[in-house]
Amino acid sequence: MRLVQLTVPTGKRETILEALDEREIDYVLTDEDSNREYAAVVYFPLPDPAVEPVLDELQSVGVDEDAYTVVVDAETVVSRRFEELRDEYENGDVETDRISRQELETEADDLTPTFGVYAIMTIISALVATAGLLLDSPAVVVGSMVIAPLIGPALGASVGTVIDDEELFKESVLYQAAGIVLAIAAAAVFAFVVRTTNVVPPGLEIDMVGEISERLTPDLLSLVIALGAGVAGIISIATGTSVALVGVMIAAALIPPAAAAGVALAWGQPSAAIGATALVMVNILSVNLAGLVTLWYAGYRPESLFSLGETEQRLRRRIVGLGVIVLVFAVFLGAITYASYSTGTFEQNAREEVEQVLSEDDFTEFQLLEFEVVMDENYPFLGPDRVVVTIGGPPGSSPPELADVLYERINRHADDEVDLEIRYVDVVER
Template sequence: MLHLRLITPAEKTDDVVRLIEKTVGATHLVVMPGAARHPAGDVVMCDVAREAGDELIGALRKLDLDKTGSIAVENIDLSLSERADKAEDDAPGEGVDAVIWEHLTDATHEESTLSITYLAFLTLATMIAACGVVLDNAILIVGAMAVGPEFGPLAALSTAIVQRHPRLAVRSLIALLVGFAVAMAVTVGFTWFMDAVDLFHKSDLEGDRPNTAFVYAPDAFSFVVAVLAGIAGTLSLTSAKSGALVGVAISVTTVPAAANAAVALAYGDMSQTVGSTDQLLLNLLGIVLAGTLTLLFQKWLWRKRR
């Protein structure tokens, strides 16, 4: 269930109430006339089944409530109510399959912001992965994958394509391009420093690396895994099951490939630099393609069910 808290101008309250009352899956309607102060207006609250939430939110936006008042949406973790149970039963479809597009757009917009924190996490993840490729340590590689925040902009890019949101697409591309460029540049400097203090050696990079050689040797499986991870990650976001994102993060080799490219570039090994870059681009393409197709399928399936 979702909880909606609305601030409505007094002249629109009746329209909002009628809309909620007509929505199958909405219940627990509360109206508090004149309760809002900034902006001034009435406060309307209700609970709605997740599968009916996107339709109701869209209808409220058509009333310009997001401009003249306020629409706040929260997830309800526990609701002990026969009316709520009936509302969920009456609403078409299953809540776990429903996509709240406004929530998805807002969440991915935040995740695709080129912030200091985003750059720090991506840079640290790439530096950790650099240690992993030089030491041929799979544990460090997995840890770096989990730390990397790059799935946020990738999911935002898929959402922007499906929702035809060019600003979000540009924002996501900037976060990806600038983020990886900064992370790899810092990792090149980090490699030179580690080499200067005799902790990194070129021979380690070019020697046998049974645990990490895959990061600079892209193949068909690289693309297949990226596509599968993109599907899983998108489903995780749209169904609010964020726990699966950790598994998605450690399924793709974006950060390790960027790290290997940076270390190889620092040592002048262009063969590994090119191979790692190809691996990085292949994974990015697979995730975006899979995310976009998954969202399009979810959109089509939900419309068909309704």
């Protein structure tokens, strides 16, 4: 429920009150004596879905943008006429639960801090995320998401497009671009300082750190996170519910990958940063795409009917443009996913081949102790480079024919030649 407080322009008092009476809206009228161009202030309660159409109608009869219109939450309204009004507007569809277009624009503005605050909080979030990645600590990485101020700009561009507010759209796009650059740059500088000052072990290999490696080789499932974050973010602000947790979800799609890209750059591995950077880009574009589609589906339109056609054309162009770019990135992520699938299949088949060879009569005295596939460094499309097999057997036994057989059998499943390293361990049974 909402309580609307509206200043009535001089000469429009009767017209506005007639409009409210026609809709059977209860109101309270007080005189305005501030010697301005307003004659009165009218207060009236409305169900959430009624705010937008009622304000649009009042504007059409003479309430311009210079008039003060305040919409606040109303805890309780006791009135039979209000219940009838609620039954008229609340019909159970998607548009019933959403806030008005005017409130949506205010929400989007409120979620975006000043650029100084936004920049500082983004940098701090990236630094915390970088520390969490290097520590391989999921808890710290999650903490970085909580403080990231990304939800406002991420959703503001969609809101600005749908309600035909180009200023909001441009500001949000600028914030998003600046946020990505700041996050990656801050992470790279911080990681470089940490590395050169030996705060982390000198021989640390970033591909061996789980929190980092999973973001250097992203897959198609990342799209689900970004699209879900965009839809959930728009629904949360459009229905007036809390956006804090959704903001964490959007930050989860952006901050850790940006930090991973910065770490890869600091470690002198720009090719390793490609996958993480691509993940950041596809995530932020997917959030915007999901936001646009969700807002239009929820029924948000420009204030002026004359601009509806132009806005709809602009919306379609942006949806198509974002869709094409997201599709290109999706193909890229699909290739990474296929490379990961191929590597996993190779590892499984290679292990089975080793186990099968060792089960043959000529090699029954040997047993498989460890099996490892060492990956190459062709980021982001990693592939098998070397297979390390640790075999246990009687002391002094290391038949060369076993190595030849394993090498031939393992490479049956490889697209490119894979080296084989066999380690023999003496096993003494007593």
